[in-house]
Amino acid sequence: MNELLQRVQEMGVVPVVVLNDTKDAAPLARALCEGGLPCAEVTFRTEAAEESIRIMAEQFPEMLLGAGTVLTIDQVDRAVAAGAKFIVSPGFDPEIVDYCLAKDILVLPGCITPSEVAQAVKRGMEVVKFFPAEQFGGVATIKALAAPYTNVKFMPTGGISAKNLADYLGFGKIVACGGSWMVKGDMIAAGEFDKIKEMTAEAVSLVKEIRG
Numbered sequence: 001m002n003e004l005l006q007r008v009q010e011m012g013v014v015p016v017v018v019l020n021d022t023k024d025a026a027p028l029a030r031a032l033c034e035g036g037l038p039c040a041e042v043t044f045r046t047e048a049a050e051e052s053i054r055i056m057a058e059q060f061p062e063m064l065l066g067a068g069t070v071l072t073i074d075q076v077d078r079a080v081a082a083g084a085k086f087i088v089s090p091g092f093d094p095e096i097v098d099y100c101l102a103k104d105i106l107v108l109p110g111c112i113t114p115s116e117v118a119q120a121v122k123r124g125m126e127v128v129k130f131f132p133a134e135q136f137g138g139v140a141t142i143k144a145l146a147a148p149y150t151n152v153k154f155m156p157t158g159g160i161s162a163k164n165l166a167d168y169l170g171f172g173k174i175v176a177c178g179g180s181w182m183v184k185g186d187m188i189a190a191g192e193f194d195k196i197k198e199m200t201a202e203a204v205s206l207v208k209e210i211r212g
Helices: 003-011 022-034 049-059 073-082 094-102 114-122 138-146 165-169 185-189 193-211
Strands: 013-017 039-043 064-068 086-089 106-109 127-130 153-156 177-179
Touching (some): 003 013, 013 193, 114 127, 138 153, 138 165
Parallel strands (some): 013 039, 086 106, 127 153
């Protein structure tokens, strides 16, 4: 497993962040770092995403930053130029995946069917995203997919919280879970960064407790 994936696995949880205002980027990054989770998948759904990644990368170089909801090659280029170290897409887009692999950019495409996982295996990929996790059967479906595809691991995202994290991380083929419960949009908008730091620290403790 490559170095970035190892870091993701060590953290166990990847905060999935939606930023609507670049002014929130630095305080959010600080809260995540101080909470013990120097990592974020910043979704590219908002106008503020690209500049937010740039601010976080420049001010908090220790952070492992990714861009989520990446739908085009142009977005890949912009995200990486801003400081993203990995790309996450909601589905398996061969054009985006092949572009990232050719450029040696870590990419985690969404895979929920055997056919999609097969496309990842064909390209020698080690880890794929499983999204939306809860809506597509959660851990039970991941276990079913992992049975024939023994060398693939998964990063489930969607509907995961502190309540069901143990169900996911208890399965060895799951490297980490994407989650937004510690970085909810309303908390960011309200400037509740101390609360985010506290909930991030709780998530870190929970990962340690689950993994022993």
